[in-house]
Amino acid sequence: MQHHTLSCCGGVRPSLPPPPLSFRWSKIKREGGRRLPRCARIAAQLELKPPPYSLSSLEPHMSRETLEYHWGRHHRAHVASLNNLIAGTDLDGMGLDEIVVVSYNKGNPLPLFVHAAQVWNHDFFWQSIKPGGGGRPSGRLMELIERDFGSFDRMLEEFKRAALTQFGSGWAWLVYKANRLDVGNAVNPCPSEKGNKLVVLKSPNAVNPIVWDYSPLLAIDVWEHAYYLDYENRRADYVSIFLEKLVSWEVVSDRLDVAIERAAERAREDETRRQEDDAAVTHSEAVEMYLDSDTDDSEAE
């Protein structure tokens, strides 16, 4: 069921408690290309998604109080600020991923970037953990971990080191990195799935790896508010417990599948585009060499 809000003159309605399993709804209605007058525009509002478990179910590793503040106040405040800042702008109605990438503005972020990214990061973080988590992954995820880090324990070591050496506030990530550049003429001459790797990295404040076109698989919040109530300043204990008792390797595995599929699809698109470009090039050469060509083929073949 979709809800729409009538946003009169850019006003923001206070957020109601979200229904369980709520999803983002968004569409700015337009009539025949003409924008509706401002007062009658139907605007989309991003919602605060609840974690897929109750706030006390992660005890004793992450207390109910922490979740009440971390999700209930910090995360909620970012959602509210984001909605305030995008109301009435072009970003209103876009999906959250898009808002994050656009507002990052290639390293010169807009003011709303911190809110958009923190909403994204926290959604991602709540999904990454579960009651009774921990253990070891299996299947393709474990294979790739062993291929790219040597062993599961080595990957954990590197993840812990990233989380502990992130100075100040920030996040540590396990990402799937496709071997491609976001530059028009940079072409990978031998694209293969083997060139894509799992990588551990850390980012400051609100930055997250989707702005670099990576596919995040796992995140840990190392802002102090994430662990100070439960662990005080012992970040190392928090990170260890996170990895041993909270991480949901199933979710990470699913994300890996999605990431691999996405990378494969983009590789296929790149390939088709390259073939088209090649065809265009050879065709234009042909036109140049044979001056009196009869055929009138379009170069955009």
Add this chain to the structure above:
Amino acid sequence: MAMALPLAYASSVVHPFEAGRLSFSTKATKHKKQIYQFRNVTKVLAYYGLTNPPYKLDALEPYMSRRTLELHWGNIHRGYSDSLNKQLANSPLYGCTMEELIKTTFNNGNPLPEYNNAAEVWNHDFFWESMQPNGGRLPWGGVLDQIEKDFGSFSNFRDEFVHSAMMLFGSGWVWLVLKTNERRLLIVRTSNALCPLVWGDIPIISLDMWEHAYYLDYKDDVSKYVNNFMDHLISWHSATTRMVRAEAFVNLGEPKIPVA
């Protein structure tokens, strides 16, 4: 140019000769003949000691709890100091005063690995001294005059300070600095461990906006923390002392040239 620092500022730098004397009182009896070789035989170390805040850890209750200070000073500040000493153990950056060390390791914006630890040790020393039990309220005398001159009124300054603290995203500090070039007071917000000393400015008051400074007491209510700091903790005594020192380096007024 090293500033002459009152004892309250400098983390104790143990003079090489003193350290030697402390540690080889037993060796002196054994190796009388090798008196000239003492300095070679004994390993001499300078280190940066952790200074105590100038009040007991529970003196700032209820605005900053004892537990916060136990963790903030006892674990975090101490941790920075230990890490710094470990890093400098075999380093060419030996025997500097804290301020020199910070400026050197800042390296004009390309900080060396020791910078974070050095700056955070200094920042926290400065922060403890920027607060006092029964603090807050209004400054007086020269500090008040300068604030009124540069901000219009004390309440303007207070609002600006609180606003600046609320606007900080992530970890960092809010400072009242005396800008040496502009010769005026200014409120400055810095991230992580950045300290206005690196620009040659003179800090007068600082507020730690890292979450570990307030999370146990205020959780996410940053506004209450900052307001309590302004109303009950800020030490205008320290600010006055620092301004007086600063005036030795920055000319804040018109010189009083006597007319013949």
